[in-house]
Amino acid sequence: MSYECSPNEYPKYRPNNMVRVPIKVPWKRRLETLVVMVHSTSLILFTFLYFFLWCFPILWPVMIIYTVFFYLFDRTPVNGRSPSRYSSFIRNLGIYRYLSSYFPITLHKTVELKPTFLNKPVEKYVYDTSLRYILPEMLLSVLSRLHIIQKKPKMIQERVRTGPKYIFGYHPHGIIAMGVTGGFTMEGAGISNFLPGIRCFVSTLINQFRLPFYRDYLMSLGVTSVTKQNLKAILKQDYSVLIVVGGAEESLYSRPGLNSIVLNRRKGFIKLALEMCGSSDHPITESADDDISLVPVYGFGENNIYDVYYTNGEPTNENDGYLRRFLKFLQLWLKRRSGFTLPVVISRGLFNYDFGFLPFRRPINVVFGRPIPVKRLFGRKPGDAVTDKEVLYYHKLYVQNLIALFEENKEKYLAKWDKSLNIVE
Template identity: 30%
Template structure:
């Protein structure tokens, strides 16, 4: 099926199969919801709350009750009861399958993991939204339960997301975990509840800042000065597992500005002030491929490497942290170079770029 180009805009062919159109609709609706709830929650939650309290008669009581709920229901790791039931439904829902098959997203393991252990999965690159990781690990659509039976999965996400009304609840039922050191340390030091026997904590080491480095065909990752994950792994004696999302950076392009320019300084200020990058996305639309907020339909393969064992050192020194940080970087490069030929076009010209 060849796209139709009119005035420089590439439109989807008229004979696109119904299944593909349905996948596009589900993905478009899903990402539109995420964008709207995140942007509204981050930048407008206080304005909306004040407006509802002052100018509405009924909504004010819902706002007040929800505020009380936020204060008392603050155990971010509690996913039991109704939450657990809804989480399981969401992981296996038709929506998850449509989102997974849209790209498609595949999950590959290169070695078996002991289901009775705790692991720290370090994923690269972050991309714009870490879509591959969220679908591969946050749902069962890519076969996570079959590949890693008995291992509970938790995806570490921005602390700011847990301060966003409504989106906070979504994060909790989709295997999210707070990015604070205390939260990650708790996950790496405690066994999960039954029926799980082990746990994998997924960390995007580059974080939100790495999203600003995401460009199609590149693998620029922020890791040279980020060593906190090594400290936590050593403190708990938890193996570090390299994970690479091949194709993640191809889902979106973004508008870039020169270093030192006013737009660049403004976007950097917003990222530092609010904790999230304000990125001008270049995706596709429902019926055309040239612009929009829907990710491009390109494959993403999340490959899980073999674990790097580390000793348990309750108070690791800087020298020990540097030593194992360097060992992990070497392991990550070897892993990437070995696997890239299976999933990357012109693989000989593509390499990891450490920032």
Template identity: 30%
Template structure:
């Protein structure tokens, strides 16, 4: 294999972006294991005080998660959701955000996001880590990103995710955020925000398995849980497409009938996590490594799809709203692919 090395005269700011992105990526890939390793390290090598504190902390987060889903109202610590370091990470690709319609802050929203990609990088930057662009385009609407429920009972990982605006995608958690009051006088809205927008990567781990450069394969046909949640809570559904998300990583070839895919599917069924083998670039080469490729990600946020609230969603009505979502996702993709994909004529949206 011929290695393509990065030129020696790469500007310092781009070198810095590559370094920061590589560190962040390694950090994200290893977060669960690192968290477990820290707990083990403190328990095995810490003194009595440290061991006791770790046990108390672990018991606390488990009890707290059962009690209130690890909920963190408001936008959390703003210094941890918009700062120069995260902006360096954003500018590496770069990641941008496009608004096509207003999101009035008098209701809550489910942002139905596609595609998942390997890490969901675009959505996590725009609505999690570096939210300054979101706050300018959608004032008074708090951005939050849903992720696996089990992450919130892992020490250290749990608090990092909460500080970055991530929330559990369990039914109870989503119901908590999506039924929050939109009244400016409500005590929980003292921060000046009156709406919650929770991004859900609808295709999840299954969609991640299909992520390859240039291929927009999304999992939506049989995913109706988010529609039922929207109807139960009266939340509008907002389709969102992150163009370029599938291009920042490749992964080891895993056709649907391959042994690797079967093993990945088995692990996904057991753990809820797809054991992907990502392929990227290195710090000083463009041929191999775990650093994502420097390719733009553009998250296009569509118009809200209104629903009639009902505690017991009717099956026919769920199917009707789901069909609207599918049509809106297709329309959003076709409307913007010419501008945000390299080969629009050959780029197709496949909905599984």
């Protein structure tokens, strides 16, 4: 077993000499490392590609069209239209299996989640021509009046609303929430088969959509912005969303062995669920216990894939104390200014195990908790203003469910050096 991937014995020291990757490594492991490296640098690669293409005058018309209509004036990540940019083809690329198997990332259920939608056979009258796939409805109607084409009854598969939509709360954030990336935005771990009938959009900071080409890559994977109005628009269409509740601030508590999360002050996702009760574009055709549910999700091992210079820790000497305070100030300042922060990570490289930017091969087990049906309380009805009393009630219930989820699964998925769940803020 290599230096990087011991599941039960976390190294308490770093070796004095460089630990190189063995020469005789199976090609599958090489490919896994390559895919993780490419994805980890995709922000830089896509942005570089955008500027590189401007070097070819023949591509300028295409680049101008993209820049004007798909970059500068495109509001898709914030106006609830992200489903239109969702690409099953991109998400199902075979290379993503290697990203998930690198750690590996594995999905687990506590209970079955009821599908939001099911495909059911419905008889409908449709135009008896393949032109219906390419011509607008108005033109098809004209052709029908001219008796060139006609409508005929046909059994088709139609998406029917059968259950609640979900707000998944993911914990902990870790350095880059790799459990979310490999578990939710790609099919490498089999999320569509794992949650049939539930299409989930992952929310992230709006800043990530300010980079050309990279923004399109994110949207194709089902990633959208975490702005409130955008999430409300997506939920109104009866899609589910995932929110990394602790946010960038929680990444500062990321360290191997720790399970520290930021939750006490995070109540916005609870209020969002209450506001969206009874708000739907599709009525439920079958009996359902609720219109929207909260689901706690915990990524066991998320904090273990990077070694971190922990700025919240106790200094070992006076100089170390100055350095920690300076880095802590810099991280918090960066978070206030830009919405994200930069933990100081010490990880592995392509050809060595003791220095670089790639995550270690340590397992991430993503466990889904029991759904919490959200209904209006204390005499309030859908559409009424949300009260603090309702928010506090569901927040307390959510915390209890998350703690229960952690306690029920820690023996199965935590190493012996991992600590218990700690809600620090």
